Amino acid sequence: MTAITTTTSTVTTTATTTTTTTVPPGAGPPPLGAPPRRPLTSALPAVVCQNGGTYDSIKCLCLPDFYGPLCEFSSDSVTIDSPVEGTIVANVELVVTVTNFNYTEELQDPLSQAYEDFVRHFRQEMAKIYGSVPGYEGVKILRIGPATSSRQGARVRRASVSLPAGTGLEVEHEVIFRTIASPNLTEEFQEKTEKLVQKLQETAESQGDCKHDLSVVCLVVSSSPVVKNMTESPSLDALCQQRAPIGYQDYYYALNMSNAIRCVTKCTANTPITLDCYHGQCHVTRAGPQCFCWDESLYWYTGTQCSGRISKVATGLGLVATVLLISCIVFVVLLVKRRKEWRRNASSSIGDSWYENDGGIWTSPDGFLFTNNGASAGGSLRSFTPSLDLVNTDMPMHIARPSLRPPP
CATH class of the missing domain: 2.10.25 (Laminin)
Incomplete structure (x- = not known):
C-alpha cells in the first residue's frame, strides 16, 4: 500500500472595498483634443x-x-466557579517533540503572530489529550526550541547554542491541575503524572505518519518526558492565566472575592491593585493595562495615568493674550523712547544753532520772531557775526528804578 501525503497550505487574502464614481449624465463629452475622462476610483x-x-x-x-x-x-476580569477554601493548584512540567511544525525565530517572540497561533493550536490539541484526566485546567508553554535527534529522557538546556531552522519543535510545557486539598496529595500527584505520560505515549503511537498534517500536533514522546514532578503551586494565579485570553495571560491575578475566585487585572475596579486613571479609562492591551485619557483633542495630559490635564483652548487664548500684552508694552516703550529722543534733538537744534536755519528767521517758544539779516543777505550761516553799524551808541538809555507794588 502506498501512503499518500498531502500538504495543507493556507492562503490569506486581504479584502479591499473599491468605490467607483463615473461622470454624471449630461456632463457632455470631453473637449476636442482633451484626454478622455476616467472614472474616479478610491480604494478603502x-x-x-x-x-x-x-x-x-x-x-x-x-x-x-x-x-x-x-x-x-x-475584558478586565474573569470569574471562576470554584470556592477559594480548599482549592489548590498543582503543575507538572513535561517536554514533547512536535514534528509537523518547523522551528523559526518568530517562535521566540511571545508577541509575534506565529507564536500566538502556535500556542493557541497547541493548547487546543493538548486539551484533547490531557482533558480526560480529572482536574485538568490547561497547559502553559515554558519554552519552544528546535528539536534534537535524541533526548534519552534528559532535560536539555540551550543557552547560546544556535541550531538551524526547519528541524521541528521541542516544546517544554507546564500542565496545570485544580484539585481539593487532602492528606493524600502525594499519591494523587503521582497518579495524575502517570496518566499524563500514558496519554502522551498512546497519542504518539496512534498518530501514524502525521508530519504533514497541520490540523494536529504530531508528537514524538521519549520514555521519560517528565521534566519536573507535580507540585503544589503557591498561588491560584495559574488558574486565571489559563482562563485569560492568549497574549494577555500575564496580566491576570487570582483574588478572593466573597469566598470565590475572581481573576482580575489592574483595570478591575475596587481592588487593591486597581490602576487609578484620573481623567481616563483603563484598558487591558497586549502591552498590559494602560490608561487612555479622555478628550485628548482638547487637553494635554501629564503622566501615564492622566493625572493632570491642561486645556489646549485656554492655553491658546492665554498665549495670544500674552503676546498681545507684550506687543503693546514694547510698542509703548518704543513710542516713549522715540518721543524723548525727538524732543532732545529738537531742543538741541533750536537752542544752539537757531541762526543757521534757512532764511535766517527763527521763532522762539515764547512767540518772538528773530531775523538774521546777515543770513538773509547771503552771508555764511557758519560764520555769523552781529552787525552794530545801525546802533546809536550815543543815545542814553533810561531804565526806571524798580519799585515794589502791593498785591492787588
Whole structure:
C-alpha cells in the first residue's frame, strides 16, 4: 500500500472595498483634443479586526472576551466557579517533540503572530489529550526550541547554542491541575503524572505518519518526558492565566472575592491593585493595562495615568493674550523712547544753532520772531557775526528804578 501525503497550505487574502464614481449624465463629452475622462476610483482598505474579531462592513464583531473598535482590548476580569477554601493548584512540567511544525525565530517572540497561533493550536490539541484526566485546567508553554535527534529522557538546556531552522519543535510545557486539598496529595500527584505520560505515549503511537498534517500536533514522546514532578503551586494565579485570553495571560491575578475566585487585572475596579486613571479609562492591551485619557483633542495630559490635564483652548487664548500684552508694552516703550529722543534733538537744534536755519528767521517758544539779516543777505550761516553799524551808541538809555507794588 502506498501512503499518500498531502500538504495543507493556507492562503490569506486581504479584502479591499473599491468605490467607483463615473461622470454624471449630461456632463457632455470631453473637449476636442482633451484626454478622455476616467472614472474616479478610491480604494478603502478593509478594517482588520484583532483577536478573532470579524468585520461586518460597519464595525468589528468581537469574541466574548474582547471589546474595542478593533477588538484590541481584553475584558478586565474573569470569574471562576470554584470556592477559594480548599482549592489548590498543582503543575507538572513535561517536554514533547512536535514534528509537523518547523522551528523559526518568530517562535521566540511571545508577541509575534506565529507564536500566538502556535500556542493557541497547541493548547487546543493538548486539551484533547490531557482533558480526560480529572482536574485538568490547561497547559502553559515554558519554552519552544528546535528539536534534537535524541533526548534519552534528559532535560536539555540551550543557552547560546544556535541550531538551524526547519528541524521541528521541542516544546517544554507546564500542565496545570485544580484539585481539593487532602492528606493524600502525594499519591494523587503521582497518579495524575502517570496518566499524563500514558496519554502522551498512546497519542504518539496512534498518530501514524502525521508530519504533514497541520490540523494536529504530531508528537514524538521519549520514555521519560517528565521534566519536573507535580507540585503544589503557591498561588491560584495559574488558574486565571489559563482562563485569560492568549497574549494577555500575564496580566491576570487570582483574588478572593466573597469566598470565590475572581481573576482580575489592574483595570478591575475596587481592588487593591486597581490602576487609578484620573481623567481616563483603563484598558487591558497586549502591552498590559494602560490608561487612555479622555478628550485628548482638547487637553494635554501629564503622566501615564492622566493625572493632570491642561486645556489646549485656554492655553491658546492665554498665549495670544500674552503676546498681545507684550506687543503693546514694547510698542509703548518704543513710542516713549522715540518721543524723548525727538524732543532732545529738537531742543538741541533750536537752542544752539537757531541762526543757521534757512532764511535766517527763527521763532522762539515764547512767540518772538528773530531775523538774521546777515543770513538773509547771503552771508555764511557758519560764520555769523552781529552787525552794530545801525546802533546809536550815543543815545542814553533810561531804565526806571524798580519799585515794589502791593498785591492787588
